[in-house]
Each structure stands twice: as structure tokens, then as C-alpha cells.
Amino acid sequence: xxxxxxxxxxxxLCATMTAQAATRSTAQEAIDRAPPxxxxxxxxxxxxxxxxxxxxxxxxxxxTLFAPVHVANIRALVRAGRFEGGAIVRVQDNYVVQWAVADxxxxxxxxxxxxxxxxxxxxxxxxxxxxxxxxxxxxxxxxVAGWPVGEDGSRRWLVHCYGMVGVGRDMPPDTGxxxxxxxxxxxxxxxxxxxxxxxxxxxEGVDRMAARPRGSEEMGFYKTPAERTVIRSARIASDLxxxxxxxxxxxxxxxxxxxxxxDARANRRDxxxxxxxxxxxVCNVMTPVRKRP
Amino acid sequence: xxxxxxxxxxxxLCATMTAQAATRSTAQEAIDRAPPxxxxxxxxxxxxxxxxxxxxxxxxxxxTLFAPVHVANIRALVRAGRFEGGAIVRVQDNYVVQWAVADxxxxxxxxxxxxxxxxxxxxxxxxxxxxxxxxxxxxxxxxVAGWPVGEDGSRRWLVHCYGMVGVGRDMPPDTGxxxxxxxxxxxxxxxxxxxxxxxxxxxEGVDRMAARPRGSEEMGFYKTPAERTVIRSARIASDLxxxxxxxxxxxxxxxxxxxxxxDARANRRDxxxxxxxxxxxVCNVMTPVRKRP
Numbered sequence: 056x057x058x059x060x061x062x063x064x065x066x067x068l069c070a071t072m073t074a075q076a077a078t079r080s081t082a083q084e085a086i087d088r089a090p091p092x093x094x095x096x097x098x099x100x101x102x103x104x105x106x107x108x109x110x111x112x113x114x115x116x117x118x119t120l121f122a123p124v125h126v127a128n129i130r131a132l133v134r135a136g137r138f139e140g141g142a143i144v145r146v147q148d149n150y151v152v153q154w155a156v157a158d159x160x161x162x163x164x165x166x167x168x169x170x171x172x173x174x175x176x177x178x179x180x181x182x183x184x185x186x187x188x189x190x191x192x193x194x195x196x197x198x199v200a201g202w203p204v205g206e207d208g209s210r211r212w213l214v215h216c217y218g219m220v221g222v223g224r225d226m227p228p229d230t231g232x233x234x235x236x237x238x239x240x241x242x243x244x245x246x247x248x249x250x251x252x253x254x255x256x257x258x259e260g261v262d263r264m265a266a267r268p269r270g271s272e273e274m275g276f277y278k279t280p281a282e283r284t285v286i287r288s289a290r291i292a293s294d295l296x297x298x299x300x301x302x303x304x305x306x307x308x309x310x311x312x313x314x315x316x317x318d319a320r321a322n323r324r325d326x327x328x329x330x331x332x333x334x335x336x337v338c339n340v341m342t343p344v345r346k347r348p
Numbered sequence: 349x350x351x352x353x354x355x356x357x358x359x360x361l362c363a364t365m366t367a368q369a370a371t372r373s374t375a376q377e378a379i380d381r382a383p384p385x386x387x388x389x390x391x392x393x394x395x396x397x398x399x400x401x402x403x404x405x406x407x408x409x410x411x412t413l414f415a416p417v418h419v420a421n422i423r424a425l426v427r428a429g430r431f432e433g434g435a436i437v438r439v440q441d442n443y444v445v446q447w448a449v450a451d452x453x454x455x456x457x458x459x460x461x462x463x464x465x466x467x468x469x470x471x472x473x474x475x476x477x478x479x480x481x482x483x484x485x486x487x488x489x490x491x492v493a494g495w496p497v498g499e500d501g502s503r504r505w506l507v508h509c510y511g512m513v514g515v516g517r518d519m520p521p522d523t524g525x526x527x528x529x530x531x532x533x534x535x536x537x538x539x540x541x542x543x544x545x546x547x548x549x550x551x552e553g554v555d556r557m558a559a560r561p562r563g564s565e566e567m568g569f570y571k572t573p574a575e576r577t578v579i580r581s582a583r584i585a586s587d588l589x590x591x592x593x594x595x596x597x598x599x600x601x602x603x604x605x606x607x608x609x610x611d612a613r614a615n616r617r618d619x620x621x622x623x624x625x626x627x628x629x630v631c632n633v634m635t636p637v638r639k640r641p
Contacts, residue, residue: 149558172622174623190484191629192625192628216535217534241535244632245632246625250621250623266559266560268559269555327543331539332539335484336485336535339535339536339538
């Protein structure tokens with residue numbers, strides 16, 4: 056039933072599957088039923104893998120499509136070893152975990168000290184899969200290549216959901232260079248959308264970041280260096296031996312399986328629920344991740 | 349300027365202040381400018397104060413208005429000492445921290461083993477202060493007596509924002525009795541709205557709950573009792589000597605100061621922002637809390 060016999064046939068089949076799934080699946084069932092072809096490897100060139108001082112591994116997918124200059128900076132910093140010996144310097148409750156490169160060290164070749172404001176992209180960028188639900192911050196929300204996005208008539212942008220990674224900056228027009236990054240660990244601070252460059256999403260290990268003690272200084276900065284968590288290593292996955300890569304996969308946001316799953320997130324059919332919402336916030340529809348089986 | 353000279357004059361003054369504040373204040377300024385009368389003590393009878401094994405204090409305002417039977421159960425359990433020696437048994441990342449009474453112990457007098465489904469109330473309950481922004485889950489969102497609420501034409505309900513506290517339950521029609529409670533520590537799981545009884549909000553100490561290690565078992569339950577955090581004490585604040593009460597205050601959600609603050613949350617005027625959103629999710633407009641000066 057999930058074998059594709061040709062493009063047109065597959066499309067017809069997908070439409071049927073979507074309709075069936077939409078009336079039947081729980082979110083877990085939609086994931087369990089997804090065929091192997093609905094899962095896509097995260098390109099290792101787009102995966103930043105950090106190991107923290109306590110051994111926690113944090114894997115971050117980089118959003119090359121949305122913030123190419125910032126992402127290129129981050130790759131250059133990683134390859135120059137600048138994040139090794141850096142640390143988590145800030146944990147603010149219901150907001151962000153923030154980490155920085157080690158002090159000193161040379162500026163890598165090709166590094167752009169003052170990147171452009173990559174806060175949004177033309178609405179023609181990528182294939183938009185709308186969710187179709189009301190949102191306080193954007194005219195429409197949905198997904199592009201697995202990323203949670205907001206959109207108005209002409210522009211499209213990544214949104215600040217739990218686990219999304221952005222580039223710390225000072226006051227405008229500064230956009231941050233990539234030497235300080237943060238991950239969202241609370242209710243989506245969507246007021247930051249289009250005010251700061253989002254560059255990725257934590258696919259693995261956000262739980263280990265979010266469980267760290269909050270900093271006691273203003274905005275959650277740690278008071279003493281001893282409170283910080285050191286970054287033991289930071290690598291781009293494509294630079295690691297194949298056996299050491301995280302081998303993560305995302306559910307293809309253009310697949311029928313994703314449609315069934317997203318529908319189930321908005322219409323919970325688990326027997327626990329007495330009143331399915333019939334809608335969902337984009338940040339409650341974060342693309343499913345798994346390790347390649 | 350913030351002295352009230354009479355009800356009608358005060359109303360006129362408030363309207364002026366709101367309009368001025370709406371064009372001028374940052375959120376912090378709106379709080380700093382709020383007159384003493386805009387701050388309301390949390391009634392000590394509505395405040396559950398827990399001390400955890402590591403000394404962290406967690407203070408929870410109980411939502412008597414929305415879930416009176418569940419709240420009465422929780423008060424009775426607390427007064428019978430049932431939460432003392434209980435523990436945090438579950439921490440699931442981007443979802444909830446959950447704690448339970450100690451095993452054994454007598455059922456307190458007046459305890460309702462099977463409470464009604466206090467998932468919503470008639471829309472006439474309390475004074476509704478609308479936010480006026482789009483929401484995926486409710487026709488309207490806003491505040492009632494400081495609580496974040498959703499509303500449709502006829503019903504009104506508490507919403508699952510960060511820090512909100514609910515009553516764990518099994519499958520319906522069970523509604524939970526209050527022996528297991530949870531606090532939200534991630535992006536608002538609004539699909540739970542109207543499916544479970546919300547009974548309060550953590551006003552102090554949610555950061556200490558959210559920073560605990562996540563459980564390794566399914567749904568974030570801890571594998572071994574040793575991983576749990578014990579509840580050393582649990583009291584209703586009115587049963588404590590006055591000097592030991594948390595003495596917390598909330599910004600009155602019916603005040604002009606609140607209106608100015610909520611407006612500033614939707615329209616960030618801090619110099620950091622290049623593009624204020626012009627709107628806000630109700631869970632990003634959680635009523636400000638302070639210690640009584």
C-alpha cells in the first residue's frame with residue numbers, strides 16, 4: 056500500500072492515504088506508518104554536533120536555506136575550532152540557553168564580521184506547506200523543507216519555536232556574527248521573529264540543555280565561570296567519520312505521512328482526549344525526528 | 349498623576365494613561381510606572397507553598413474561580429499533610445514536571461474522589477479582558493482576574509501556558525482527584541485545554557522545577573525512586589505564620605497599568621527590536637508577579 060508504482064499513481068495514492076489517515080490516525084500511528092521514503096537524512100554538511108562537558112551530545116540542523124551567510128560563518132567557526140573550549144554562558148528560564156566561542160583565536164578565512172540581516176526570505180523560497188490555522192504573529196504558518204515558518208504576502212521566515220537556534224546580537228543594525236548562539240527552551244518567543252537571525256534547530260539534546268541550572272545574573276547569565284558548561288567538541292557532521300555521525304532523519308514535510316501526522320497533532324484521537332482542538336500552533340507541529348533505523 | 353480622586357475621574361485618567369502608555373512604554377517601563385494600587389496581594393488561602401528537597405520554594409496560586417472542587421481537594425490534601433514526603437516523579441522535556449502525594453495516608457474529610465469535569469466555566473464568569481489577537485485554539489483569548497483564558501461564545505477556560513498547573517488524570521471520564529499535579533515547562537500544550545482540569549499557576553520557583561533532569565522512562569517518568577525530588581513541606585500560605593508567607597502580588601489585569609504592559613508586550617519598543625510584532629500570544633502575556641515591596 057505504501058509502494059509507489061509511478062508518479063501519477065503515487066499522487067492519487069497519497070491523496071487517498073491522506074484522507075484515510077486524516078480520519079483515522081493518532082500522531083504516533085501516523086509516524087509508525089510512515090514508509091521509509093517519507094524519512095529524509097539530514098545532510099551531514101548541515102549538522103553541527105557538539106559534545107558538552109558532561110558528555111551530552113547536542114545536534115543542530117543548520118538552516119542554510121534561510122540564513123546562508125550566518126550559517127557559513129558558523130561552519131567556519133566550527134572548522135577553526137573556535138567553539139571548542141567555549142561554554143554555555145546563559146540559561147534564562149522559559150526563554151533561552153546561550154553559548155559562545157572561546158575567547159581569543161583567529162578569525163577564520165571567509166568569515167563575515169557584519170552579515171546582512173537574514174531575518175526573512177522572499178515568499179518564493181522553497182515549497183510552503185500551510186497549516187491553515189490562525190496565528191497571532193503571522194498571516195500564515197506552515198513548513199518549508201521541514202522548517203516551521205511564518206509568512207505574509209511577500210516574505211517568509213523561520214519562527215522561534217522550542218529548540219530553534221538563533222544568533223545572539225547587540226543593538227541593531229548589528230545582526231550578530233555567529234560567535235554567540237542560543238536555543239529556545241520555553242514558550243515560543245515569537246516577538247523575536249524577524250528581529251534576529253534564526254539559523255537552525257536542535258534535533259538532539261535540547262533536553263540536556265534545558266535541564267541546566269538557570270543563571271542568577273540579569274537575563275540568566277551565570278555569575279561565575281565555574282557555573283558554565285564547557286563545550287568539549289564541536290564539529291560539522293560531514294567532518295566526522297561516518298560511524299560517529301548522528302545519522303538523524305526528518306519526516307518529509309511534503310509527504311502524505313507528514314500531512315496525516317500534522318492533522319493528528321491538531322485533532323488528537325488518542326482515547327485520552329475528550330475534545331480535540333481542531334487546530335494547532337505551528338510550534339506544536341515540529342517536524343518529527345528519528346535516528347536512521 | 350496616579351492618585352485616584354474619584355471613580356469617574358479615575359476612569360477618564362486611566363483612559364488617558366492607557367493611550368499615552370500605549371505610545372510610549374516598554375513592558376518594563378509599564379511595570380515600573382504601575383502605582384501601588386495596581387498591584388494586588390494573592391490571597392494566602394489561594395497560595396500553595398511547597399519546599400523541595402533541595403530547598404527550592406515553589407509557590408502556586410490556586411484557581412478557585414475555575415476549578416473549585418479540584419482546588420478544595422488540593423487544599424484538603426495539603427492540610428492533611430499528604431504532599432509532604434511526596435515527590436516529583438516525572439520531568440518530560442518541553443512538556444511537564446509532575447509530582448504526587450506520598451503513598452498511603454488517610455483520605456481527608458470532604459475529599460471528592462471523583463470531581464466533576466471542571467474544564468471550563470460559563471462565559472459570564474469573571475470580567476474578561478480581551479487581548480484581541482488571533483489564536484489557533486480559541487475564538488478569543490485574554491485575562492480574567494489575572495488568569496490567561498480562552499473563550500468562545502458561551503464558555504471560558506484556563507489555558508495551558510508555561511507555569512500553569514493541572515491535575516493529572518487517567519482516561520476519561522476520570523478527571524483526576526488532585527493527588528498528582530503537573531506544571532507546564534515547555535511550549536504551551538494548548539491541545540490539553542478543556543481536556544484536563546487546570547487548577548493554578550506557579551508564581552515562584554518554576555525555574556527550579558524546569559531545571560531538573562528529565563526522566564528516562566516513557567513520558568519522562570523517573571526510572572528509580574532515587575531520581576525523584578522529595579517534597580519536604582507543602583502548606584497553604586494562610587496556615588503559615590505571616591512572616592513565612594511568600595507575600596506575592598499580581599498586576600491587576602483590569603488596571604490601566606496592565607493594559608499598557610500588555611500593549612508593550614505586543615509592540616516591543618525596546619531599542620533591540622527592529623520590527624515589533626503588533627500582536628502577542630496569550631502565553632507571552634502572563635500576568636506580572638512581584639514580591640510585595
